[in-house]
Amino acid sequence: MAAVTGLEQPLVVPSAGPPARPRVWRAVVLLLAALYFLVPLGASLWYTIYTPTTGVSFEAYGELLTAEGFAASLALSLGLGLATIVLVLLLTLPAMLAVRLSAPRLRPVMEVLCTLPLVVPPITFVAGLGTSLRTGAEVLAPTPFWATLIAVQDPAFPIVLVLAYVVLVLPFVYRSLDAGLRTMDVRTLVEAARNLGASWPYVLLRVIVPNLRSALASASFLTLALVFGEFTVARLLGYQPFAVWIVTISGSRGQVSVAVSILSLLLIWLLLLAVSSAFGREKK
Amino acid sequence: MTSKVEFRDLRRIFGKTVALDGLDLTIEPGEFVALLGPSGCGKTTALRCVAGFERPDSGAVLVDGKDITDVPANKRDAGMVFQSYSLFPNLNARDNVAFGLRVRRVPVAVRRAKADELLELVGLPTHADRFPHQLSGGQQQRVALARALALEPRVLLLDEPLSALDAKVRVALREEIRRLQLDLGITTIFVTHDQEEALSIADRVAVLRDGRLEQVGAPAEVYDRPATPFVAEFVGTMNHLVGQASPEGTVTVLGHTLPIDGPSPDSPEVDVLIRPEAVQVTPAEDGEAEVLVASFRGSSVRLRLALAGGEVLADVPGHEAVRLAAGTRVTVRLVERPVLVAPRTVTVPAPVTEPADAV
Numbered sequence: 001m002a003a004v005t006g007l008e009q010p011l012v013v014p015s016a017g018p019p020a021r022p023r024v025w026r027a028v029v030l031l032l033a034a035l036y037f038l039v040p041l042g043a044s045l046w047y048t049i050y051t052p053t054t055g056v057s058f059e060a061y062g063e064l065l066t067a068e069g070f071a072a073s074l075a076l077s078l079g080l081g082l083a084t085i086v087l088v089l090l091l092t093l094p095a096m097l098a099v100r101l102s103a104p105r106l107r108p109v110m111e112v113l114c115t116l117p118l119v120v121p122p123i124t125f126v127a128g129l130g131t132s133l134r135t136g137a138e139v140l141a142p143t144p145f146w147a148t149l150i151a152v153q154d155p156a157f158p159i160v161l162v163l164a165y166v167v168l169v170l171p172f173v174y175r176s177l178d179a180g181l182r183t184m185d186v187r188t189l190v191e192a193a194r195n196l197g198a199s200w201p202y203v204l205l206r207v208i209v210p211n212l213r214s215a216l217a218s219a220s221f222l223t224l225a226l227v228f229g230e231f232t233v234a235r236l237l238g239y240q241p242f243a244v245w246i247v248t249i250s251g252s253r254g255q256v257s258v259a260v261s262i263l264s265l266l267l268i269w270l271l272l273l274a275v276s277s278a279f280g281r282e283k284k
Numbered sequence: 285m286t287s288k289v290e291f292r293d294l295r296r297i298f299g300k301t302v303a304l305d306g307l308d309l310t311i312e313p314g315e316f317v318a319l320l321g322p323s324g325c326g327k328t329t330a331l332r333c334v335a336g337f338e339r340p341d342s343g344a345v346l347v348d349g350k351d352i353t354d355v356p357a358n359k360r361d362a363g364m365v366f367q368s369y370s371l372f373p374n375l376n377a378r379d380n381v382a383f384g385l386r387v388r389r390v391p392v393a394v395r396r397a398k399a400d401e402l403l404e405l406v407g408l409p410t411h412a413d414r415f416p417h418q419l420s421g422g423q424q425q426r427v428a429l430a431r432a433l434a435l436e437p438r439v440l441l442l443d444e445p446l447s448a449l450d451a452k453v454r455v456a457l458r459e460e461i462r463r464l465q466l467d468l469g470i471t472t473i474f475v476t477h478d479q480e481e482a483l484s485i486a487d488r489v490a491v492l493r494d495g496r497l498e499q500v501g502a503p504a505e506v507y508d509r510p511a512t513p514f515v516a517e518f519v520g521t522m523n524h525l526v527g528q529a530s531p532e533g534t535v536t537v538l539g540h541t542l543p544i545d546g547p548s549p550d551s552p553e554v555d556v557l558i559r560p561e562a563v564q565v566t567p568a569e570d571g572e573a574e575v576l577v578a579s580f581r582g583s584s585v586r587l588r589l590a591l592a593g594g595e596v597l598a599d600v601p602g603h604e605a606v607r608l609a610a611g612t613r614v615t616v617r618l619v620e621r622p623v624l625v626a627p628r629t630v631t632v633p634a635p636v637t638e639p640a641d642a643v
Contacts, residue, residue: 185368191337192370192428194357196384196435210374 041262048259060259064249067256073245074267079157080241081227081271084165085220088173091166096177097208100186114174117167122232129164130237155239164233165226172222180215217279221272228268286313286471287348287361287438289334294343296329296495303329304340305495314469316462317500318476318486322518326495327475331441334473336360347438363432364441367448369424371416377403377427378412384435402430405464422453429461433468440465440472446481458485479519483507491515509545513626516557523563523596527556527625535625538591538616545622554625560586562619563598571613580605591616 048060064070092114099106117125137149152159186208193203209216231243240248246264250257289311296304303326311317319327332338333345336357344353352360371380378399379386385395403412406426416424425445432440442461446454462485465472476482482489483503490500491514499511510516527537529552533544537556565573565587573591585605587598596616600608608614 184373185370188366188368188370189372191335191357192364192366192372192431193383194337195335195360195362195364196431197358197387198383199358202387207372211372 041265044258045262048255048262051255060255061263064256064259064263067249069240069245069249073240073242076157076240077228077242078271080161080165081224083159083162084169084227085223087162088166088169088223089216089219092170092173092177093208093212094204096174096181097186097190097204100181101190111174111178114170116171118171122168123236125164125167126233126236129160129233133160153237158237158239160237161234161239161241164237165223165230168230168233169223169226172226173219176215176219176222177212180212184211213279217276220275220279224271224275225268228264228271286469288313288346289439289471289473290344290346290349291330291333292344292346294330294333294340294345296326296333296338296340302326302495304333304343306343307492307495307497309490309497309500311471311473313471316465316472316474316485316487318474318482318489319492320476320479320482320489320519321492323477325492327477327492328443329495330492331364331443331473331475334360334439335362335364335441361435361437362439362441363435363437364443365425365428365432365445367444369416369421369448370428371419371424371431373416376413376415377408377419380416380427381430381434383431388435398434399430402434403427405433406430407460420453421449422457425449425457426460429464433464433470438471440470442472442474444475444477447476447478454481461485483519489519491518493518509624510557513557516624516626521560521597523558523560524626525556525558525596526594526628527554528552529554529625535623537623538596538618540618540620542618542620543622545624549625549627551627553628555628557624557626558596558618560597560599562621563589563596564617564619565589565598565600565604565608565614566617567607567612568615569613571615573614573616575608575610575612575614578605578608578610589614589616 049058050056095110099110133149133153137146140146140149152163189207189211190203193207198206227241229243230241231247234241235244235247242264246257246260250260291307291309294304294307296302301324303324305326307326307330309317309330319330321327329338333340333353334347336352336355336359340353344351346352347361371377372383375383378396381399381402382390382395385398390398400409400412403409406429408423408426408430411419411423411427416427419427425448428445445461446458449457458481461474474482474486483506486503488500489503489506491498491506493514499506499515501509501511506515506519510519510522516522525537527535529535529544529549530541531548533548534541535544535554535556537558542556561584565575573589573596575587576590576595577588579586580602583602584599585602585608587600587608589596589598598616
């Protein structure tokens with residue numbers, strides 16, 4: 001052991017010189033970035049818990065957690081987020097695989113289709129959605145499907161929002177999955193698995209998904225973050241998920257409204273942490 | 285375990301390219317057949333038709349007399365090793381080998397034992413816990429071979445499994461594949477564009493061109509008695525020399541009279557096909573030929589000789605390189621054995637015009 005440390009020492013000493021400068025820069029950059037993010041955050045936190053007359057108190061947060069609609073809107077947003085993730089992945093992954101394996105010439109078409117939602121402004125999107133829902137109801141009225149559009153707009157769990165969010169997150173999900181699929185030789189892996197007797201669902205679940213873990217995680221991240229922060233579509237269609245509730249509640253009192261922002265930030269962090277650990281777990 | 289494989293009038297067209305144009309071939313049980321041909325000749329397509337990744341437009345693939353053309357890939361009994369590395373990156377070597385058994389719901393203990401046994405068979409008993417990215421290319425292909433054999437398939441399909449490896453590993457692994465194949469007695473189809481590879485390990489070599497079978501036969505037969513000029517050119521190298529055939533079944537070439545292999549040609553004007561190693565070269569001051577280029581290949585030297593009838597390639601043992609540098613005057617003799625002749629294609633017998641000091 002002594003010989004090993006003896007060998008390592010001369011290696012470490014000269015290498016300590018050159019990286020010293022970049023390390024200083026790194027610290028500076030880190031410090032600046034930290035200031036940029038933490039100062040406003042700390043200031044808002046201080047504002048929510050401190051009032052000159054009563055001193056430090058967490059009353060604002062207590063009020064928030066007991067406020068009407070907090071749990072309901074949070075649960076709604078969570079449910080919408082999960083449903084969107086499941087639906088968008090079930091939709092895109094098999095479609096992307098199918099295009100890659102059997103119709104590679106359709107790839108540009110798919111790429112454009114999936115990127116389209118980025119170009120359409122949310123306002124236009126909602127306006128279109130509203131019109132479709134109204135006309136749709138009239139068109140479907142004489143058919144046996146008359147109840148579908150009503151069911152879709154159930155305020156307890158508006159499926160129409162899930163459908164809208166699936167469209168909105170399509171570009172992000174497509175990008176992440178595409179990047180993930182690029183890292184492996186999909187065709188060969190699929191053929192190898194088929195050759196070994198695997199059915200298509202087995203190939204998807206046991207071969208593609210495990211090797212696409214990080215891409216799926218980032219797709220889920222983005223979806224969750226987008227659904228939690230989405231305001232326009234939900235507000236205009238008249239639902240009250242978390243983002244809409246925040247705006248509603250914060251209109252009245254200053255401290256509570258800032259507290260709600262901090263809380264939602266923390267919540268989303270926690271959620272993303274949960275998602276990343278759920279996907280990262282089996283990798284080792 | 286071993287099976288007979290038949291290709292019956294297999295036809296497959298991709299857009300404008302005809303990949304398979306009526307391929308007929310029968311592979312006997314336990315036989316090792318190499319499909320050899322230039323890229324685009326349809327050899328891989330033929331193999332993929334057996335694996336079920338490609339559907340022939342017409343014709344059929346039969347295994348043990350049963351038409352499997354409509355059987356989906358995952359229901360076929362054929363193990364395949366791919367050209368590109370195909371191990372599942374998320375599984376270690378053992379789990380890769382055991383993948384097929386896992387699909388078939390074989391109990392964990394049994395499939396682990398089987399996987400370890402197969403890894404031992406391919407010479408990687410201590411690598412079971414490594415992941416593909418921790419293995420070298422040769423090791424990955426060994427694991428892929430073990431994986432293909434784990435289900436004890438009736439047919440083993442090898443799609444250029446050695447082409448991504450470096451020369452030394454390639455030779456070692458191909459010998460090992462052959463040893464394994466002989467031990468297991470499994471019917472094997474091996475696709476390659478490397479004629480040396482095909483000749484060295486196959487029982488029979490099938491030469492394909494433009495989706496059609498040009499010749500199938502034992503390696504020595506394909507090499508020594510190529511059925512068509514294409515086979516002669518593709519499998520090894522051939523000299524085309526101007527010859528004069530006589531009605532008695534002999535041909536005069538470079539001043540030698542040699543017996544003709546096969547029927548006598550219609551016209552006395554013929555091309556004589558001679559392998560470079562059948563050309564013997566001796567240094568001589570007053571020799572009629574001159575060495576233009578000598579490329580040293582280790583065990584042998586390929587000489588390009590200029591002589592009155594044109595240029596000739598000759599292979600001589602490597603240790604003769606020193607005596608046969610470029611510019612040396614030599615005499616040329618042909619090995620006395622029957623030769624193949626083809627209708628004349630060399631129109632102008634290019635005479636050697638360069639002076640001796642040109643090179």
